[in-house]
Amino acid sequence: MTHRFIPRTLVEEKEMLQATGVERFEDLLPAIPAHLRLARPLDVPAAQSEMALSRDIRRLAQKNKGMTEIVSFLGMGWTKHFIPAAVDSIVSRSEFTTAYTPYQAEASQGSLQQIFEYQTMVAEIAGTEISNASLYDGATALVEGLIMACACTKNRKQFALASNLNPRYREVAQTYSASNGWTFHDVAWTADEGALDRASIESVLATNSGKIAALVVQTPNTFGLLEDLSGLTDLCKAAGAVLVVVSDPLANLISDPPGAFGADIVVGEMLGLGLPTSLGGPSLGYLATWKKHLRQMPGRVVGRTVDAEGKRAYCLTAQTREQHIRREKATSNICSNQGLMTVACSVYLALQGPKGLEEVAEQCMTRLAYVRTGLAKAGIKPLFAGTPFQEQAFRLPSGSRARVEAACRTAGLLPGVWLSDLMANVPSETILVCTSETHSKSDLDLLVSILSSAGGAA
Amino acid sequence: MSGSIVPEDLKYAPSHEWVRIDGDVITVGITDHAQHELGDIVFVELPEVGQKVEQGKGLAVIEAVKTVADVYAPADGEVVEVNAALADSAGSINADAYASWIAKIKISGPLSAELVDAAGYKALL
Amino acid sequence: MLHDDTGRTLFEKSRPGQRGTGEIEWDVPRVGLDTLVPAKFRRKKAPRLPELSEGEVVRHFVNLSTKNHHIDKGFYPLGSCTMKYNPKVNESLARLAGFTTLHPLQPAETIQGALELMWRLERMLGEISGMDSVSLQPAAGAHGELTALLVVRAYHLSRGEDRRKVLIPDSAHGTNPASAAIAGFECVTVKSAPDGRTDVEDLKSKLGPDVAAFMITNPNTVGIFETRVEEICAACHAVGTQVYMDGANLNALVGITRPGDLGFDVMHFNLHKTFTTPHGGGGPGCGPIGVKSHLSAFLPSPRVENHEGKFTLAKPATSIGPVHGAFGNFLIMVRAYAYILAMGPEGLANVGHTAVLNANYLYAKIKEGMSCKFDGPYMHEFVLDGSPLKALGLHTSDFAKRLMDFGVYAPTIYFPLIVPEAMMIEPTETESRETLDRFAEIFLEVLRECKESPETVHSAPHNLPLKRVDDVKAAKDLILTHPFE
Structure with missing residues (x-):
C-alpha cells in the first residue's frame, strides 16, 4: 500500500507502529467504535497515473468553449483583460502557492510585504486610507461591507440599495438577509440616464429615518455607466448612515474614486486586474475603508513594524477583530481569503503602473465607443444616455433575441449579458456588452455586424 | 500571581475589575493582575457617556495584541464619565492599572454580590 | 549582498516615467480620454502606484518569495491546517x-x-x-x-x-x-x-x-x-x-x-x-x-x-x-x-491511515519531553501542553520561534483554548519517517535549550531573515499602507 504522494514503505510502517507501541494500525483507533468504521473501499474511480488523469481532465477542459475559441463580450464584474506572462511566472512560484497564512511573521516576510503593498495599491485606487488583505469575491465583499455598515451604525439593519446594482451581488446579499434580519429598500434609477435617482434616495432615507445603516450604490452601475457620487455622503451623514460603494477598480483610474467623495466603505472585484476569469473563481474581492472604521473592518490586515534589531518588518495586525480571537463578536467569520490572487493582482498592478492602467482603461472605453458608433448606424441605441466605462446596455428591437442568439452561435460569439434574465424592469431585448483591450477591431466589427443585421432587421 | 498590586481601599470582582465606591458613583478599571495577564494593551473600546449598563454585562472591551477581554459592569446604572485619555494611550493601563480608570457609573441598584475586598481578591489569584 | 533590501517596498523603488508593460496597439480610432470622460468625472489625483520595468518587478517579487517558508521547502506541522504536499x-x-x-x-x-x-x-x-x-x-x-x-x-x-x-x-x-x-x-x-x-x-x-x-x-x-x-x-x-x-x-x-x-x-x-x-x-x-x-x-x-x-x-x-x-x-x-x-480508493484509505500513524509516531518520539493534556491514541494531530515552559520563564511562542531556526515551521500555537500554552502538531501523511525523526530531534533539542540556555529561545529566531518581529508596535502604531512622502 504505497502511493506516490505518501512516502511510506511497508517496512517503515511496521517499524513505526512498533515505535508507537502498538502491533496493528487498528490498535490506534480504540476511540472509533468498530461498527462505525468503513468496512469497504470507497466507491470512487480507481487510482490513475498522472498521464491517465491528465488525459481525463484535458478531455473535460476541451468540452468547454472558453474565450480562446469564442469571442465573448460578457462582463458584469468578471472582465477579461490581457495578463502579462510575468504575472503567472510569479504566481506559480511555490514560495507563494504553498505557503500558509503568514501567522509566523519571521518566516513569512515575503507574503506579508506583498500583502502590505497590495493593501496600499487598493487604497490608492479606491481613494481611501486602508484596505484589508482580500475577500472571496465582489459579491461577498458587498455582503461584508453591509455587515460592516451595521457595525458602524450601532447595529442598524436596513439598507437603501440602488436598483442598478449588479443583480448577482444583490442576490447574494438577499441570501444572507434571510437569516440575519436585513431589510433592503430599493432606490430607483432615473428614466433617462439609468442613474441613481436623488429624490428616491431622499425618500427612502426619510421614510426609514433612523433605521438605514447604509446607502449602497455602484459605479459604474449595472448599465455600465459612471455614477455621480457627489453629495451622497452628505445625505448619508444627515441620516446617520454610511455610504457603501461597489466600484470597478479599473474605472477608478479614469474617474474620481469613491474615496474622493468620502465613501465610507468601497468594495468590489479585482479579478480583471491580473486574474483570468476562470468561471468566476478564484476571484478577488476587495474592501477599502478609513482608519476610523478599522475596528469594524472584516478580514486580515498586514501592518508595518520592526524586528528586535529595528529592521523594517511586516506582520498581521489588528487581529482582535478576527474570528480566531473575537469568536462570535468578530467583525466577520472570514479566515481563508484569496491570498494568492493578491499576488497576481500586485504583480499586474506593479507592471502596469498608473500609466499602463490608464491606457488599458482608455482602450476599453475606446473600443466600446467604436461599437456604439457602429450600432448607432443600424439604429441600435444604448438603453440609457450617460457616460459608459467599458460596458453598456443596448436596446435591440423587440423580438430579435432569438435571431441574434442563432447568428452568434453560428459565428462563435457571446454578444453580452441579456439583462432581463437577471433584473426586473429592464426591456427584454436589452444586452449588456463589455469590451476590453483584448477585443481586436475584427471582433468588434463582427459583433456590430451581427447585432446590426439580426437585431436591426426586425 | 503573588507579584500583583492589590490596593486595600478598593473592591474587586472575580472577573478582575476594580471598583472604587464614592456614594452612588463607582469608578471601574481592571486590576494589575488582569493587565499583566493580557500583556500589552493596544486599545480600549470605551462606553459612551449616558449609556445604560447592566450588572454583569459588558461595559468596555480591552484589546491586547492577540487577546481581548470584556470589562463587566459591577452594578446597574448609567455611565457618567469615561477616561477619554485611554483612546490615545491604552498602554497606560499596563503602566498603572489603578490610575487608568475606564468609566464612572452612577449606580441605580445594588453592587454585585460577588465583589470582594483586597484580601478576598488576593485569595483568588 | 548588493544592497540591504530589507522591507523596501515597490513604492520606494518606483521611478516616475518607467513602466513594465508596453503600449497596446491602436487598431480603432483613438479619440482620447478627454472626449470619452466628461471633466466632472475625471480622476484628479492619480493613484500612487509603482512605476518599474518588468525585470525590476520580477526581481522584487522573486526576492520577496525567498523570505517565505513553504511546503515545497520544508516541514509545516501546523495543527488543524493540514499542510500536506500539493501535487x-x-x-x-x-x-x-x-x-x-x-x-x-x-x-x-x-x-x-x-x-x-x-x-x-x-x-x-x-x-x-x-x-x-x-x-x-x-x-x-x-x-x-x-x-x-x-x-x-x-x-x-x-x-x-x-x-x-x-x-x-x-x-x-x-x-x-x-x-x-x-x-x-x-x-x-x-x-x-x-x-x-x-x-x-x-x-x-x-x-x-x-x-x-x-x-x-x-x-x-x-x-x-x-x-x-x-x-x-x-x-x-x-x-x-x-x-x-x-x-x-x-x-x-x-x-x-x-x-x-x-x-x-x-x-x-x-x-x-x-x-x-x-x-x-x-x-x-x-x-x-x-x-x-x-x-x-x-x-x-x-x-x-x-x-x-x-x-x-x-x-x-x-x-x-x-x-x-x-x-x-x-x-x-x-x-x-x-x-x-x-488517489483512488486505496490511496484515499492510505491518507487517513498514514496521517494517524504519523501523528502517533511523532508523539511517541516527543512525549518524553513534552506531553498532551488529554490521553491518546490521537488521530491526525496532537496538542501539547506547553505550560511547563512557564516555569523556565518561557512561553509557547518562544518555543515556536526557536523551532523555525531549524528550517521547520512552527506548530499552531495557543489553540485550542482549553489547553494552556497549546502547541498543536499535525504532521500529515505526506511526510517521510526521516522528516518526523528529524523534527523530533529538533523538538527535543529546543526543549534542552529551554532548560540550559533559555535566553537563546527567548530571543529566537536567530537564523531567519529577521529577528523577532515586534507585533505590539504593529498593533499600536497601525501602519497599514505605505506612508508616502
Missing part, C-alpha cells in the same frame, strides 16, 4: 485554457466540461463523506460553515420552526461561533469533559426545541475522536437539532469512517486541507458542504444537474440562493478532482 499535476491542469478562460455567465452548453467536473466532484465528496448531496460553492471553510447554517435555518423555517440558538464546544475553531453569529444565531458554549471530548451531559442540558444546530469538529481540535458521536447525534435529533460536522480535521477520517455514517446531518470540507489544494499564503480555499437528503433542497443555487450526460444549471425554489457571485473557487475544484483521481 504539481494539479497546478498544470488548473491552468488549462479550457478552464481559465471560462466566464461565469456563459450558457451552460458552452461549459459542459466544467459542469461535468463539478457534478462528478460533488459525488466523489459525497461518497467520501457519506453525505447525500454536496454544494461546491462556498469559497472557504468558514464560508462553508456559514452556508451550512443558512441551509439549516431554511430547513427549520420550512417546518415552521424559528430556532435561534447554535451550540458550540469550547474547543471549537473561532470560525464556528463567528459564522453562527453572522448567520444571525445566538451562540451557546458546550463544555469539554476531562478527557478532552464533548461533555455530553452538558450538551444534553443545553439542547431543546430552540436549538437549530450543534457544531462539532470530529476528530475534535485536541486530535481525538468523539467516541460518543452516535449518542450525541441521537440526543440532538431527538429534539430536532441538526448536527454539523466541521470538516477541518477530515483528513484523519478519510477511508476510515464517514461523517454521514456517524449520524451527522451537514458538514463542510476544506479542499485546501484534505484534498491538497495549495494554501496560497492564506487562500484561495474551497469549502464545499455536504448534507443529508432532508437538507438537499435548500443547498445554494445554482445546482448542477445531469440529464443523461447533458449538464444544466437549476435554481430550485427552496434553495437559500447563491452565496458567491459565480460558482465558487472553480480552479480549486479542478485541483481537488485531479487529486481524488490520483
Whole structure:
C-alpha cells in the first residue's frame, strides 16, 4: 500500500507502529467504535497515473468553449483583460502557492510585504486610507461591507440599495438577509440616464429615518455607466448612515474614486486586474475603508513594524477583530481569503503602473465607443444616455433575441449579458456588452455586424 | 500571581475589575493582575457617556495584541464619565492599572454580590 | 549582498516615467480620454502606484518569495491546517485554457466540461463523506460553515420552526461561533469533559426545541475522536437539532469512517486541507458542504444537474440562493478532482491511515519531553501542553520561534483554548519517517535549550531573515499602507 504522494514503505510502517507501541494500525483507533468504521473501499474511480488523469481532465477542459475559441463580450464584474506572462511566472512560484497564512511573521516576510503593498495599491485606487488583505469575491465583499455598515451604525439593519446594482451581488446579499434580519429598500434609477435617482434616495432615507445603516450604490452601475457620487455622503451623514460603494477598480483610474467623495466603505472585484476569469473563481474581492472604521473592518490586515534589531518588518495586525480571537463578536467569520490572487493582482498592478492602467482603461472605453458608433448606424441605441466605462446596455428591437442568439452561435460569439434574465424592469431585448483591450477591431466589427443585421432587421 | 498590586481601599470582582465606591458613583478599571495577564494593551473600546449598563454585562472591551477581554459592569446604572485619555494611550493601563480608570457609573441598584475586598481578591489569584 | 533590501517596498523603488508593460496597439480610432470622460468625472489625483520595468518587478517579487517558508521547502506541522504536499499535476491542469478562460455567465452548453467536473466532484465528496448531496460553492471553510447554517435555518423555517440558538464546544475553531453569529444565531458554549471530548451531559442540558444546530469538529481540535458521536447525534435529533460536522480535521477520517455514517446531518470540507489544494499564503480555499437528503433542497443555487450526460444549471425554489457571485473557487475544484483521481480508493484509505500513524509516531518520539493534556491514541494531530515552559520563564511562542531556526515551521500555537500554552502538531501523511525523526530531534533539542540556555529561545529566531518581529508596535502604531512622502 504505497502511493506516490505518501512516502511510506511497508517496512517503515511496521517499524513505526512498533515505535508507537502498538502491533496493528487498528490498535490506534480504540476511540472509533468498530461498527462505525468503513468496512469497504470507497466507491470512487480507481487510482490513475498522472498521464491517465491528465488525459481525463484535458478531455473535460476541451468540452468547454472558453474565450480562446469564442469571442465573448460578457462582463458584469468578471472582465477579461490581457495578463502579462510575468504575472503567472510569479504566481506559480511555490514560495507563494504553498505557503500558509503568514501567522509566523519571521518566516513569512515575503507574503506579508506583498500583502502590505497590495493593501496600499487598493487604497490608492479606491481613494481611501486602508484596505484589508482580500475577500472571496465582489459579491461577498458587498455582503461584508453591509455587515460592516451595521457595525458602524450601532447595529442598524436596513439598507437603501440602488436598483442598478449588479443583480448577482444583490442576490447574494438577499441570501444572507434571510437569516440575519436585513431589510433592503430599493432606490430607483432615473428614466433617462439609468442613474441613481436623488429624490428616491431622499425618500427612502426619510421614510426609514433612523433605521438605514447604509446607502449602497455602484459605479459604474449595472448599465455600465459612471455614477455621480457627489453629495451622497452628505445625505448619508444627515441620516446617520454610511455610504457603501461597489466600484470597478479599473474605472477608478479614469474617474474620481469613491474615496474622493468620502465613501465610507468601497468594495468590489479585482479579478480583471491580473486574474483570468476562470468561471468566476478564484476571484478577488476587495474592501477599502478609513482608519476610523478599522475596528469594524472584516478580514486580515498586514501592518508595518520592526524586528528586535529595528529592521523594517511586516506582520498581521489588528487581529482582535478576527474570528480566531473575537469568536462570535468578530467583525466577520472570514479566515481563508484569496491570498494568492493578491499576488497576481500586485504583480499586474506593479507592471502596469498608473500609466499602463490608464491606457488599458482608455482602450476599453475606446473600443466600446467604436461599437456604439457602429450600432448607432443600424439604429441600435444604448438603453440609457450617460457616460459608459467599458460596458453598456443596448436596446435591440423587440423580438430579435432569438435571431441574434442563432447568428452568434453560428459565428462563435457571446454578444453580452441579456439583462432581463437577471433584473426586473429592464426591456427584454436589452444586452449588456463589455469590451476590453483584448477585443481586436475584427471582433468588434463582427459583433456590430451581427447585432446590426439580426437585431436591426426586425 | 503573588507579584500583583492589590490596593486595600478598593473592591474587586472575580472577573478582575476594580471598583472604587464614592456614594452612588463607582469608578471601574481592571486590576494589575488582569493587565499583566493580557500583556500589552493596544486599545480600549470605551462606553459612551449616558449609556445604560447592566450588572454583569459588558461595559468596555480591552484589546491586547492577540487577546481581548470584556470589562463587566459591577452594578446597574448609567455611565457618567469615561477616561477619554485611554483612546490615545491604552498602554497606560499596563503602566498603572489603578490610575487608568475606564468609566464612572452612577449606580441605580445594588453592587454585585460577588465583589470582594483586597484580601478576598488576593485569595483568588 | 548588493544592497540591504530589507522591507523596501515597490513604492520606494518606483521611478516616475518607467513602466513594465508596453503600449497596446491602436487598431480603432483613438479619440482620447478627454472626449470619452466628461471633466466632472475625471480622476484628479492619480493613484500612487509603482512605476518599474518588468525585470525590476520580477526581481522584487522573486526576492520577496525567498523570505517565505513553504511546503515545497520544508516541514509545516501546523495543527488543524493540514499542510500536506500539493501535487504539481494539479497546478498544470488548473491552468488549462479550457478552464481559465471560462466566464461565469456563459450558457451552460458552452461549459459542459466544467459542469461535468463539478457534478462528478460533488459525488466523489459525497461518497467520501457519506453525505447525500454536496454544494461546491462556498469559497472557504468558514464560508462553508456559514452556508451550512443558512441551509439549516431554511430547513427549520420550512417546518415552521424559528430556532435561534447554535451550540458550540469550547474547543471549537473561532470560525464556528463567528459564522453562527453572522448567520444571525445566538451562540451557546458546550463544555469539554476531562478527557478532552464533548461533555455530553452538558450538551444534553443545553439542547431543546430552540436549538437549530450543534457544531462539532470530529476528530475534535485536541486530535481525538468523539467516541460518543452516535449518542450525541441521537440526543440532538431527538429534539430536532441538526448536527454539523466541521470538516477541518477530515483528513484523519478519510477511508476510515464517514461523517454521514456517524449520524451527522451537514458538514463542510476544506479542499485546501484534505484534498491538497495549495494554501496560497492564506487562500484561495474551497469549502464545499455536504448534507443529508432532508437538507438537499435548500443547498445554494445554482445546482448542477445531469440529464443523461447533458449538464444544466437549476435554481430550485427552496434553495437559500447563491452565496458567491459565480460558482465558487472553480480552479480549486479542478485541483481537488485531479487529486481524488490520483488517489483512488486505496490511496484515499492510505491518507487517513498514514496521517494517524504519523501523528502517533511523532508523539511517541516527543512525549518524553513534552506531553498532551488529554490521553491518546490521537488521530491526525496532537496538542501539547506547553505550560511547563512557564516555569523556565518561557512561553509557547518562544518555543515556536526557536523551532523555525531549524528550517521547520512552527506548530499552531495557543489553540485550542482549553489547553494552556497549546502547541498543536499535525504532521500529515505526506511526510517521510526521516522528516518526523528529524523534527523530533529538533523538538527535543529546543526543549534542552529551554532548560540550559533559555535566553537563546527567548530571543529566537536567530537564523531567519529577521529577528523577532515586534507585533505590539504593529498593533499600536497601525501602519497599514505605505506612508508616502
